[in-house]
Amino acid sequence: MPPFNPGPRAFLETCHACRSSAFQRSYRFQRRQLSSQSHIRRKPQPFVLFACFLGVGGLGIATYNYYDYPIFTSVLAEAPPAPVDVKIEKTKKRKGLSKEENRENISSQHLQVKRSWENPGVYAWGLNSGRVVAPDSDEQIIRTPRRISFFDGQLLRDIKLDRNFGAAITENGDLLQWGNGFSTDVRQPTATLTGKNLKSLTISRDRVLALGLDGTVYSVPGAKEDQEKGKKVSESSWIPFLSYNSTISYRRLRPQNLAWNEKVRSIASGAEHLLILTSAGRLFTAASSSEEFPARGQLGIPGLVWTTRPAGPYDQPHEVSTLRGFEIAAIAAGDYHSLALDREGRVFAFGDNSSGQLGFDPTNESTYVDAPSLIPIQQLYTNTGLSPTVKQIFAGGNNSFFTIDAATIARPGSDVKPSTLGRITADTWSSGQGILGTLGNGRWTHVQGTPTKLKTLSNLFEYDETNNTVVPIRLRSLSVGSTHAAAIMDNVTHVQAGTSKVTDSENDTNWGADVVWWGGNEYFQIGNGRRNNLSVPGYIAPLDSGSEGLVEGKAGKGGKRKEEHRFQITPRHAVSVGGRKVSVEQRVECGRMVSCVYSGV
Numbered sequence: 001m002p003p004f005n006p007g008p009r010a011f012l013e014t015c016h017a018c019r020s021s022a023f024q025r026s027y028r029f030q031r032r033q034l035s036s037q038s039h040i041r042r043k044p045q046p047f048v049l050f051a052c053f054l055g056v057g058g059l060g061i062a063t064y065n066y067y068d069y070p071i072f073t074s075v076l077a078e079a080p081p082a083p084v085d086v087k088i089e090k091t092k093k094r095k096g097l098s099k100e101e102n103r104e105n106i107s108s109q110h111l112q113v114k115r116s117w118e119n120p121g122v123y124a125w126g127l128n129s130g131r132v133v134a135p136d137s138d139e140q141i142i143r144t145p146r147r148i149s150f151f152d153g154q155l156l157r158d159i160k161l162d163r164n165f166g167a168a169i170t171e172n173g174d175l176l177q178w179g180n181g182f183s184t185d186v187r188q189p190t191a192t193l194t195g196k197n198l199k200s201l202t203i204s205r206d207r208v209l210a211l212g213l214d215g216t217v218y219s220v221p222g223a224k225e226d227q228e229k230g231k232k233v234s235e236s237s238w239i240p241f242l243s244y245n246s247t248i249s250y251r252r253l254r255p256q257n258l259a260w261n262e263k264v265r266s267i268a269s270g271a272e273h274l275l276i277l278t279s280a281g282r283l284f285t286a287a288s289s290s291e292e293f294p295a296r297g298q299l300g301i302p303g304l305v306w307t308t309r310p311a312g313p314y315d316q317p318h319e320v321s322t323l324r325g326f327e328i329a330a331i332a333a334g335d336y337h338s339l340a341l342d343r344e345g346r347v348f349a350f351g352d353n354s355s356g357q358l359g360f361d362p363t364n365e366s367t368y369v370d371a372p373s374l375i376p377i378q379q380l381y382t383n384t385g386l387s388p389t390v391k392q393i394f395a396g397g398n399n400s401f402f403t404i405d406a407a408t409i410a411r412p413g414s415d416v417k418p419s420t421l422g423r424i425t426a427d428t429w430s431s432g433q434g435i436l437g438t439l440g441n442g443r444w445t446h447v448q449g450t451p452t453k454l455k456t457l458s459n460l461f462e463y464d465e466t467n468n469t470v471v472p473i474r475l476r477s478l479s480v481g482s483t484h485a486a487a488i489m490d491n492v493t494h495v496q497a498g499t500s501k502v503t504d505s506e507n508d509t510n511w512g513a514d515v516v517w518w519g520g521n522e523y524f525q526i527g528n529g530r531r532n533n534l535s536v537p538g539y540i541a542p543l544d545s546g547s548e549g550l551v552e553g554k555a556g557k558g559g560k561r562k563e564e565h566r567f568q569i570t571p572r573h574a575v576s577v578g579g580r581k582v583s584v585e586q587r588v589e590c591g592r593m594v595s596c597v598y599s600g601v
Contacts, residue, residue, distance in 0.1 A: 103507070107510075109568050116570040117573075117577070120153060120599035122148045123148075123596060126591075132166045133146070144527060144529050157173065160201055161594045162181065163591070163594055164179055165179035169199070174194040175198060177192050181206075200267070202268055202333075204272060205289045214263070219253055226249065232246045233246040251315065255282075267331075268333040269333055270333040270336055271336060274315075281326070281327030283328045286317040299338075300320040327343045334397055337353065339400055345389035347377060348372035351368060353367060356432055357400050360373070360375065360376065375402075380451060389406075396485065396590065397432075399433060400431050402428070402429045402430075404428075404429060408421055408422060409421065427458040428457040428487070434448050436520035437533045438519040440454045442455070443535060444535060479588050481595070484517065487516050513568060513569045515567060517537065517538060520533050523593045526538075528541070541565075586600070
């Protein structure tokens, strides 16, 4: 059965309040209970009223003609029909099923959540020429999500995939690497940098950049050969005055002149450059590749190129002095451009702008900007009665994305109701290259400088049953690959089914967050089993389609499932994994022609 992939209108309607996940479940349950009563409780429709009108008119004609035409006498003299005995049907439950089995039978989403807890791991798909998404297979393309058996039962802190090599951080903080770019002789993920308690990572064209919990930034060669032949680092031992050389070659990137208690908080890398954000809101940049020095302004240091670099290591971090005084809260990097978001919701962009990825139109004088420039977000809401604040930034390839909270404000001469003042509308905007559909706006555009709204991911609301109010649906996260992207919606989720008396009903089910995909699909990286590019966000089928009962004969005790469902991400929840209690969630990563979903801690 083909995966579910609605058009933009269907997705928009699904995300609104009347069709939110929570609302759908309660509505479907009520609809099943009332199905037998529909003929006596349904609201009269126009056709029914019209039929009744004809019936009354016909009765009047028959009465009028009764005295002149005896043929109607026998009809009017018939005895009235006997009263109908109406019986209300009870909620159906398949015999022999426990409460949990019944939940699995009536809800694919519940089954997805359960399987993500019982069988954590990594699903990957897309281009496999580098044996990254399927290390054990010689297939060039993996068309639909497939588990990487090495990671079965494992929880990860982070994972990043390129078409030639992959890297992941284990639950214990060690670095794993694999793929032909790492070694053609090693098929399985291999531990390389260990004992550093790493928390996150990013990748450049040929290196892995990892951040430790203590704020140390490590730069590790992507190739096993370079790790073995390169210069080893002297490391201290727990024994005083004793040191030893590291087992692999790597580099430490140390921003200079950090204040007391200031440390690196997050990192983001493009093909050749690295962004480093400190806990004090300061931004540093550095070269992240051994092959090319950044030369398209993505470092944010005017005039800095290979020939003008200062003395010292080629990859030494440089503070972006132009942003000194702005407290930077978030960073994002595309292949050759950079974004920085400050605490006030202002976005600064620098680097390559050949596709308009900096959020404004490129000029004829230069295709790049080597100093941070403010993106004019306010202009997007001119004369709308809304005041925008950027909340999140994302980048990848030649594209940038912004999520914005737009608050309703009173304007001179406007008749805005006081009750609507301050109401938040959550919007998503994009800029850059869209010829493969990566903008997500339904159009195929070569260059998009002025940000364009993703209508299917904007102005969405749902009803929150817990708080009895209508709330905007924002994005929880967005991962951008080289040509495609995936967004996890921050819709209302439920993972408490069967955990208390209130949620112990056989019809109370779990459900996760919606996730949508769009963009380039030439290597099946979107995961819908087709090869056509998508210019609007769409769903894909559950990761284990056969296990979810979407394939005949595999629906378990409940029989064949007749309805096709979409894949949903399991939100963070404390569950038992391997006999221990762990807080775990599913996450999405889009890379260069590849995608993956993994169980993260």
